[in-house]
Amino acid sequence: MKKFSSKSIYKRFLKDDPHGALRMPVYENNAFEAGSAEDLEAAFAGKRMAHVYSRISNPTVEYFEQQIKAFAGAEGVVAVSSGMAAIASLVLAIAKSGDNIITTKHVFGNTYSLFSRTLKPWGLETIYTDLTDLKGVSSLINKNTRAIYFEPITNPQLEIVDIKKLAKIACDNGIPLVADTATTPPYLLDAKEHGINVEVLSSTKYISGGATSVGGLIIDYATYDWGQNPLLAGDAKKFGPLALLKTLKTKICRDMGNILSPHNAYLQSLGLETLVIRAQLSCKNTMAIAGFLKNQPQVKEVNYPGLKSSDVYNLAKKQFPNGAGALLTFSLESKAQCFRFMNHLKIIRRATNFNDNKTLIIHPASTIFSEYTPELRSEMGVPETMMRLAVGIEDIEDLKEDILQALEAI
Amino acid sequence: MKIIINGSIEEISSGNSISKILEIKGVVAKDMVSVQLNDEFVKKEDYDKLFPKENDSIDFLYFMGGGQS
Numbered sequence: 001m002k003k004f005s006s007k008s009i010y011k012r013f014l015k016d017d018p019h020g021a022l023r024m025p026v027y028e029n030n031a032f033e034a035g036s037a038e039d040l041e042a043a044f045a046g047k048r049m050a051h052v053y054s055r056i057s058n059p060t061v062e063y064f065e066q067q068i069k070a071f072a073g074a075e076g077v078v079a080v081s082s083g084m085a086a087i088a089s090l091v092l093a094i095a096k097s098g099d100n101i102i103t104t105k106h107v108f109g110n111t112y113s114l115f116s117r118t119l120k121p122w123g124l125e126t127i128y129t130d131l132t133d134l135k136g137v138s139s140l141i142n143k144n145t146r147a148i149y150f151e152p153i154t155n156p157q158l159e160i161v162d163i164k165k166l167a168k169i170a171c172d173n174g175i176p177l178v179a180d181t182a183t184t185p186p187y188l189l190d191a192k193e194h195g196i197n198v199e200v201l202s203s204t205k206y207i208s209g210g211a212t213s214v215g216g217l218i219i220d221y222a223t224y225d226w227g228q229n230p231l232l233a234g235d236a237k238k239f240g241p242l243a244l245l246k247t248l249k250t251k252i253c254r255d256m257g258n259i260l261s262p263h264n265a266y267l268q269s270l271g272l273e274t275l276v277i278r279a280q281l282s283c284k285n286t287m288a289i290a291g292f293l294k295n296q297p298q299v300k301e302v303n304y305p306g307l308k309s310s311d312v313y314n315l316a317k318k319q320f321p322n323g324a325g326a327l328l329t330f331s332l333e334s335k336a337q338c339f340r341f342m343n344h345l346k347i348i349r350r351a352t353n354f355n356d357n358k359t360l361i362i363h364p365a366s367t368i369f370s371e372y373t374p375e376l377r378s379e380m381g382v383p384e385t386m387m388r389l390a391v392g393i394e395d396i397e398d399l400k401e402d403i404l405q406a407l408e409a410i
Numbered sequence: 411m412k413i414i415i416n417g418s419i420e421e422i423s424s425g426n427s428i429s430k431i432l433e434i435k436g437v438v439a440k441d442m443v444s445v446q447l448n449d450e451f452v453k454k455e456d457y458d459k460l461f462p463k464e465n466d467s468i469d470f471l472y473f474m475g476g477g478q479s
Contacts, residue, residue: 014438014439014442015438045416045471046471046472046473046474047416047470047471047472048472049437049438049439049442049443049472049474050472050474051474056474057474062474069441076473237449237451238444238446238449238451239444239451239471240444240451240453242444242451242473245473246444246471246473249473249474250473
């Protein structure tokens, strides 16, 4: 089975359901009984395929992980409680005090906070640079660099880097390339083909199937030799390319207690089955809205990588052949105009999320990035005149009508 | 022949591949388990190509349950 739509639906359960259920049931329970003390000992030692406790593993969560693994063509998947939990867990698994990660200030606001505030007192250094300046990236790598971390389409700047070139730099220097693919999950981006070693993403977005639940994923393609990482070198001897998966499953996520809840795993398993059709429609709608906004005299600027007028159009077309995501940004003359526009919308909702089935709008400077100074926001590429539209799957004519009447009211 | 499986000495007919030994030991989901032969990681694509010998040691571990190792 090769096609995305089929792979997401036809993943078989690891064990047959006693009632022949076609959908993995929600195992909403904490503990799993063993037939004997010896069986329990073997399960604790990982020598028997059995769940023992839902903070560590659970059949519904495991099934969702297996679905994602098949969908993405990955070697290992860990499902955790949020996208931020995925990013934090991955970083804790591969970096320690004195190590550094190379990234850009053009990342999700909470990711910037994690790197620059939460992890900094623990001795993790973050080196910020312009990742589109590939020579500059190479010059920053040193013996303590543990990863290059980036977003294939940055949120909300919607910038794109040549992923294969960035991957070559990472590979040539013996470090992994890690991507936050919340805006471009498997189907929109073939991460492995582009040389990304590990994906971390919020499954809250596209995968949850319409903003049903919060969750995160760490997807490992087992293409990096973790023997090169001091924290994982020991496990790499015994577990080879699965060393990261082993460390996450049996240490980091187990000890932090951040695995996905069974109920959310169920919802996201269901969401995954319709990801392809939702992504197709929302990308098509986004392209149409971007073109529509460009023709409105009140709109100063429209940014969508799928637009032919975009500086990164050719790269976007090459890297995201199934669509450049469902986020666009556009600018009006002032923050006040942006607020008036948002307040007059009737169908489009004011909320901080994306890849809901509903179209959502937010003013990033006054919300997601409000905790940062205007100077830093400027460095982060988040001006006060910009709004982010996260396009859903409504009828396109209704969305256009709503935008038009709100523009007339500003 | 005698081989050591997960620390216990067991009698297994010679000529069995790792794949077959996993099957004999009831490992039903091979993509859920990691395998070491004499403390060396074994790639999944080698499960059918490697035939353990007398006194070899095989360890397999699921990344579920308690995950102690």
